[in-house]
Amino acid sequence: MASASLAIMAERRAPEDAAPTCSDISCPSFYRVHTSLISTPSGQAWESHWHQNFHEVLWGSRGVLTVETARGVFMVPPGLGLLVPAGEEHAVLAGPRAEFRCTFFHTQLGAAPGDGPGAIAMPTVLQELLLHFERNDADLSLRRDSESVAFRMLRPRDLRVMGIVLPQDDRLRTVARGILDDPAEDCTLELWGFRVGASPRNLSRLFIRETDMTFAQWRLQARLRIALGLLLEGLPVGRVARRVGYLSVSAFVAAFRKEMGQTPGAVQGELLEA
Numbered sequence: 712m713a714s715a716s717l718a719i720m721a722e723r724r725a726p727e728d729a730a731p732t733c734s735d736i737s738c739p740s741f742y743r744v745h746t747s748l749i750s751t752p753s754g755q756a757w758e759s760h761w762h763q764n765f766h767e768v769l770w771g772s773r774g775v776l777t778v779e780t781a782r783g784v785f786m787v788p789p790g791l792g793l794l795v796p797a798g799e800e801h802a803v804l805a806g807p808r809a810e811f812r813c814t815f816f817h818t819q820l821g822a823a824p825g826d827g828p829g830a831i832a833m834p835t836v837l838q839e840l841l842l843h844f845e846r847n848d849a850d851l852s853l854r855r856d857s858e859s860v861a862f863r864m865l866r867p868r869d870l871r872v873m874g875i876v877l878p879q880d881d882r883l884r885t886v887a888r889g890i891l892d893d894p895a896e897d898c899t900l901e902l903w904g905f906r907v908g909a910s911p912r913n914l915s916r917l918f919i920r921e922t923d924m925t926f927a928q929w930r931l932q933a934r935l936r937i938a939l940g941l942l943l944e945g946l947p948v949g950r951v952a953r954r955v956g957y958l959s960v961s962a963f964v965a966a967f968r969k970e971m972g973q974t975p976g977a978v979q980g981e982l983l984e985a
Contacts, residue, residue, distance in 0.1 A: 743817035744858040746841045751805040759802040765815040766823045767795040768865070770833045774809030774944070777891075778802070780828050784891070785874045786936050787811070788943040792831040794865065796823035814841055820862040830868040837864045875932050878921040882907040882914065886926075887933070894934045895956040900926045935970055938963070942979040951975065 751774075759779075769778060770792030778785045778793055780801045787793045795801050797818050805811065816823075824831075840861050844854070878887055886903045889896070903926075904911040918926045934955040941951045952963035967975045 742844070742858070743820055743855065744814065744841065744844055744861055746812055746814040746845050748810070748812050749805070750810045752808060754807040754809070755805050757803040759800050761798055761800045762795075762815065764797060764818050766797050766818065766820075767801075768814045768816065768831060769793045769795070769803070770812050770814065770831070771838065772809065772811040774806050776806070776809055776811050777804045778828070779804070779877060782827055782876075783874045784877045785828060786940045788940050790833070790943055791868060792833045793828060794823060794825065794831045794867075795828050796825075799828060801828065812841075816858075816862050816865075820859060824865050825867045829874070832866045832868045834864070837861060840864075875929070875936055876922045876924075878918065880917050880921060882909050883917050883921060886914065887929070890930050890933050891937070894930075894937050895954060897956060931966065932970075935967060938967065938975065939978070942975055945979075948975045948979075 769776065769787050772787045776787040778787060778795065778801055780795070780799060785793050840857065844857070844861075878884060885907050889898070889903070889906075900911045900914055904914050907914075909917075915926060918924060918929055922929050924932065938951050938955045941954055942948070946954075948964070949960045952960045955963070957963035957966075964974055967973075967978075971978055
């Protein structure tokens with residue numbers, strides 16, 4: 712999983728909208744949909760920012776891609792996209808050897824589907840259409856019709872394990888990032904309290920107040936979300952179980968099935984085929 716240290720060491724730069732420089736919607740060189748391929752051999756972090764006139768869809772990820780918003784932290788799996796509506800503040804952290812595509816949809820196309828950042832289905836036909844825009848010039852009227860079609864194809868997906876509430880308290884953020892950094896570490900709340908300078912009782916109350924979950928519940932949710940990303944990288948279930956802190960594969964499968972309603976293998980097969 713992308714680490715907290717990576718957030719410090721990775722190159723930080725102000726992101727730019729991957730949109731044409733022509734700002735007039737009637738200009739022939741203005742495209743309402745534009746996609747960029749981004750690779751991060753050494754990892755990279757984009758500090759908190761927003762796009763005023765563009766909805767952003769992050770998709771086609773390989774490796775670890777994490778997006779943090781005021782509403783929570785999202786791990787973007789290969790089989791889905793993450794939609795960030797225009798004006799929504801977000802930070803992006805890509806791990807070493809990560810690769811993903813970033814598509815911008817101009818707000819002239821309409822309001823973003825859903826009520827905030829969330830999972831988007833990325834069927835093959837939509838992916839091919841977005842890539843076609845980058846490979847081919849087309850008549851402006853035809854392109855604009857196609858851009859409208861692509862935007863209407865954005866369909867929200869209900870995938871609970873894609874996002875998790877990130878606490879706001881600085882001490883809890885340190886704990887949360889530590890868990891995301893190394894989900895296999897079985898650090899107790901007492902030890903975390905010693906590290907961040909707070910009593911375990913106080914941390915426990917804060918977790919419930921800010922996330923509606925106990926510390927143990929939040930850590931479980933974080934581990935399962937990280938596990939999903941690893942499963943969609945094609946890692947075997949046993950290896951994923953160990954990476955997120957389970958010595959027993961059967962215990963991991965049971966916890967995953969209780970939360971998701973399916974086994975890790977079933978979810979892996981379903982989303983890799985999507």
